[in-house]
Amino acid sequence: MDTISHGLWAFVLLHRHSTVIKFVAGSIFVDSPFLLAGLGLIIQQGAIPDKLPLLVLEAGFLSVVGYALHSIAIWGIMLAVVYIYSKQWIFFVLGWGFHIAVDIFTHVNDALPLFWPLSKATSRSFVSYWEPDYHSIAFNIFQIGSLAIIFTCLYYFRNLNNKRR
Numbered sequence: 001m002d003t004i005s006h007g008l009w010a011f012v013l014l015h016r017h018s019t020v021i022k023f024v025a026g027s028i029f030v031d032s033p034f035l036l037a038g039l040g041l042i043i044q045q046g047a048i049p050d051k052l053p054l055l056v057l058e059a060g061f062l063s064v065v066g067y068a069l070h071s072i073a074i075w076g077i078m079l080a081v082v083y084i085y086s087k088q089w090i091f092f093v094l095g096w097g098f099h100i101a102v103d104i105f106t107h108v109n110d111a112l113p114l115f116w117p118l119s120k121a122t123s124r125s126f127v128s129y130w131e132p133d134y135h136s137i138a139f140n141i142f143q144i145g146s147l148a149i150i151f152t153c154l155y156y157f158r159n160l161n162n163k164r165r
Contacts, residue, residue, distance in 0.1 A: 001103065001129045001143070002130070003028055003035060005143060005147070006027045006030075006098075006099050006102060007024045009027075009102065010024045010026075010028075010095050010098055011023075011024050012147070014091075015154060017091075022091040022092040023091045023092070023094060023095035023098070025092055026091065026093060026094065026095025026096040026098070026099070027095040027098050027099040028095075028099075029095075029096065030070060030096050030099040030100065031069075032069075033063070033065040033066035033069065034056045034057075034063075036062055037056040038052055038056045040062075041055055041056065053110045053130055057110060057112075066112070067113060067116045067117075068116065068117075069096070070103060070113075070114075071100075071113065071114065071116040072100060072115055073114075073116065073118050075093070075096055075097055075100055078093055078096070079094075100114075104123050104125065105125050105127065106127055106128065106139070107124070107129070108124050108125055108126070108127070108128040108131055109124075109128070109131060110128075110130075111125070129143075
C-alpha cells in the first residue's frame with residue numbers, strides 16, 4: 001500500500017485514541033527510506049521513472065534501512081525493547097507493525113523479506129497496490145472509495161455530535 005494510505009488507515013483505526021498521532025507516524029515512518037530513495041531517483045532522472053517501487057529497492061544504503069524497517073524480526077526486537085524500556089513509544093511501534101502487516105497483503109513483485117536479515121524469504125500477495133497485472137486498479141478504487149466513505153462518516157457523525165451538545 002502507498003505511504004499516505006498507510007497513514008489514513010492507521011488514523012481510521014485509532015482516531016478516537018489519544019495516541020493516534022504516534023500510531024500514524026509509526027505507520028508512515030517505515031517507508032521513509034524508500035521515499036528518500038524515490039525522491040533521489042526523481043531528481044536524478046528529472047522525471048518519475050517507470051516501476052519506481054522496484055527501483056527504490058536497489059537504492060544502496062537506503063534500501064538496507066528499508067528492508068530492516070519492513071522486517072518482522074527487527075520490528076519484534078524493537079517492540080520488546082520499547083515495551084521494556086519506554087512504553088510511551090509503544091503505539092509508534094504498533095503503527096510500524098500495522099504497516100508491515102498491511103504490506104504483506106499488498107505487495108507482489110516488490111515484496112520485502114519478512115524476517116530480514118535472518119531470511120530472504122518473501123510473502124508475495126495476489127494483490128498489488130501499484131501493479132495493474134495484480135489488480136491494482138480495482139484495489140485502489142476499493143480502498144480509496146472505502147476511505148472516502150469512512151472519512152465522510154467520521155466527519156458527519158462528529159458534526160452531528162457537536163450540534164447535539
